[in-house]
Amino acid sequence: MSASSRINYRLPITFTVIHRIWPLSLAAIAITGLIVGGLLRWWHGDLLFWSTTALVSATITVIVALSVDVALSLRRGDIGLDLIAALSMSAALWFGEYFAGAIVAVMYAGGQFLESFAQGRAESGMSELLSRAPRSAVRVTASGLSEVPIAALVPGDKLLVRKGDVVPADGKVVAGHALLNEAALTGEPLPARRESGELIMSGSSNLGDAFEMIASGSASESTYAGIIRMVSQARNSKAPISRLADRFSLAFLAMTLVIAGLAAWLSGDPTRIVAVLVVATPCPLILAVPVALVAGMSKAARAGxxxxxxxxxxxxxxxxxxxxxKTGTLTTGEPAVVRIETDRDAEEILRLAASVDQASGHVIGQTIVEEAKRRGLRLAKPAQLAEVPGEGIEGYVDGRKVAVGGWDFIAGKTRSATRPGPKDNSTVTAYVAIDDALAGTIVMADPVxxxxxxxxxxxxxxxxxxxxxxxxxxxxxxxxxxxxxxxxxxxxxxxxxxxxxxxxxxxxxxxxxxxxxxxxxxxxxxxxxxxxxxxxxxxxxxxxxxxxxxxxxxxxxxxxxxxTARRSRAIALQSVACGVGLSVIAMVCASLGYLTPVQGALLQEVIDVAVIGNALRAL
CATH class of the missing domain: 3.40.50.1000 (HAD superfamily/HAD-like)
Structure with missing residues (x-):
């Protein structure tokens, strides 16, 4: 592997790891700086320089990270609540209120970590879209069979699709017939029979014997690949959703700046700007919303x-x-017996048919067997079996000749040339013949x-x-x-x-x-x-x-x-309203000089705890 390829391979992994661990690292830096700075100042007054260094370093680290987020938001035309947090920390450092700045840094970094944790927790365990996509195909050439990468297929290639394989590309059946499960593409749970010359779609599964096909296009042009591309396009076209907290940001920011400016102008004391900004730091908004929503996600996860x-x-x-x-969502996605039409003993008809179908791997046959077992019927061992894949099976059960299959198959085994009853396109019918006479029908459907x-x-x-x-x-x-x-x-x-x-x-x-x-x-x-x-x-x-x-x-x-979603959102909005209301009262007190910046930061902590406690009710 070349150096460039190693770099290209590792860069996405490196960025992914940084994206995941950075919020936790930022919160750890802020908490460590506040604790170390506080302990140094409390332990010995001569260590004031080092205490200040710890507080300022932690705060500046958070400000730098926050500034990047703010710049990106402004570039997108968004004015979020993060801007108020950046202003309050910057003002605290400018006016020497280092403890107040560090406290705000801890609360902001904590909120970012909570949001990151919620996203990471939700994304764990997700399946990949390409898990069903075939990786290779069997190409038929004059010299024999060869397995080739899916990307190497070109229009006109003759391919062998083995039993159980996923059809690798769109094309036509050229030899025999194909019995396909197209449920992944059309939602139809019952198998589809495709004769020679008929079109088939990539992503279908081969339920029957191996067959040959001619690819009409490359794998990248196939139906399955087109679905994958549509997923990407649909995601990109989905309108982005702003954070709930950011919807209040512009009005709250304007109110905060007006109160802070008036307080400094009327009092002549510029430090009141810091006091107002600190208590105005929207931690109730930054924290309460993600806490309530993460709590709701956790509650949902416990319910599966x-x-x-x-x-x-x-x-x-x-x-x-x-x-x-419909299929697999509102219905079971699997065929089930809905009725047996016969003028004989219905359960005996089912028992004989299921006994023969024990030897068939066809989904219809297996459905008949499962229904007989569900009813507690005793199945006999069939003998002298003969099956035409995708059409029907016949054999002897308890000395009686029994045939089960589609109408064309059964018509050739019986003296009847007329299909009984009108064809119902919403069901699938298996016809049963006993001793060369039509004995009844087993009707199946995909039930609700x-x-x-x-x-x-x-x-x-x-x-x-x-x-x-x-x-x-x-x-x-x-x-x-x-x-x-x-x-x-x-x-x-x-x-x-x-x-x-x-x-x-x-x-x-x-x-x-x-x-x-x-x-x-x-x-x-x-x-x-x-x-x-x-x-x-x-x-x-x-x-x-x-x-x-x-x-x-x-x-x-x-x-x-x-x-759960409605309750979580209601609690989040309630927490926001209470938190903002208390913050506005605190801002007024700070503007009048009743709160110093540090007192304001500590009061904001009390408000945060109360709001977070309320948000946790979503659990």
Whole structure:
């Protein structure tokens, strides 16, 4: 590895480490300077020089760090409360009030550490979006098979997609047929069969036997790569959210400067400027807000909800629109037997079908087996098995010939040439033949989750005024789910980019929370004011793009999360109001000469403790 490559590799790591440890280091420097300076002055009066040096050094270090933040804020056009803290520490040093300056430095650095701690704690354990992306592909050439890096693929390459592989690039099936799980892209939980010549999308998983395909583009031009790019674009387009405390900054700064200027002018004593600025240092704002929000985040974490930052919790408190994905979010994301249609014994039909399907790895077959086990049926050992992958399976059970599969497969095994009943596009049907005669059908669907109905009711009760469904699934399936849950808007057959457009359109009704669970939801989760990742399958991409991750697969946590966010924000605002009110009273007393700078700093500490104690109620 060259020196330049080593530098390029290490610089991001170095900056990341500094970003994480600097707030803690700054707080440690400020606290150490105050303690050392105080002990030296108390221990021996002859050590006044060294005491002053410790106090001034700590304060200057914090001022320098603060000045950088202030300069960056002003460059963005933001005037934050940090400016008042910088003025108070600078004035304290100018007029020789070193203890007062050091006390303010400790409180400011402590507030910065709390905010940094909240962000770092929230980001730990996050999954990476690229965790599902294939890293290599099997290329078919005249000389045989070779595994190549995904970046080396070019249009026209013939590829072999093995069972269990993720399709590495968009393309067409060229040999045989493909049985694919496209749930990560479309949200459809049931497998899709693609015949020779049909298009397939990267990011799909091969459930069946290996097949060959021709790549129509490079991996960087694929559907999956496009989704990743959309996540990045959606994040960049999301409006930045200012800290709650900064919204009060301009008025508070103007009031502080007016009181300080009038006090010095009317009294003729310039040190009153320091006294006013010290008690005006907005530690209640700088500390109370992050403490209340971090407390709310901790409470949510104990309930199994990971919130990626205090600002996310603040926005959650103002959510009025919720957009749901369907598959894996409002539904189970897995097929389940909903009914058995037969004029014979339904459980015997299920038992025979499940006995044969024990030998099949197809998701439909496994669903039938699981349903039979759930009902406590005794499954027999099948014999003389023959399976056509993706179509059906047949064999002998207890001396009876049993075939299970799709209509084309079963029609060739029976004397019936007419499909029974109308085709329902919202369900999947497995046909069962016994001794060469159609015996019945097993109907499967993706059922609504048991916790979806109470979760929707909770959101209505909490005042969420609009609930929408945005899914890549078929319209008839989406309509059935949306109507069952009485949602306000139903949008179906959406591509990932169209989901982003749906989220953007919903903003006309208020701040939007998007809830989803898969790769196809990731761009919409990133584009929403708050994205929530939920579910067990394909969670990595959703978790990376989302602002909130439900660590337990429980929709009931959504309502609890909104309640926690609203309570935390209310306590933060209450703490701000009380803290600012007490600070204004203290500023008036300092302007009239009733408080020295050191007394003012100590009084401010008392106010801080009271305000922080109130903010901790959010726990």
């Amino acid at each position: 909800v990971l919130v990626k930052g205090a600002h996310v919790l603040e926005v959650l408190a103002t959510i009025s629109v919720v957009v749901f994905d 989750r048991k916790d979806a109905v109470p979760a929707i009711a909770d959101l209505r009760r909490l005042g969420v005024k609009r609930l929408s469904l945005a899914t890549g699934d078929r319209a008839e399936v989406a309509d059935a789910v949306g109507l069952a849950l009485r949602l306000d808007q139903i949008s179906a057959e959406l591509e990932p980019a169209e989901k982003v457009q749906r989220v953007t359109a919903e903003r006309s009704y208020g701040r939007v929370m998007m809830i989803g669970d898969g790769v196809n939801d990731a761009p919409a989760l990133a584009a929403a004011d708050v994205g929530v990742a939920v579910g067990r399958r394909n969670l990595a991409a959703a978790a990376e793009a989302a602002d909130v991750v439900l660590l337990r697969d429980d929709l009931g946590q959504i309502g609890t999360l909104l309640q």
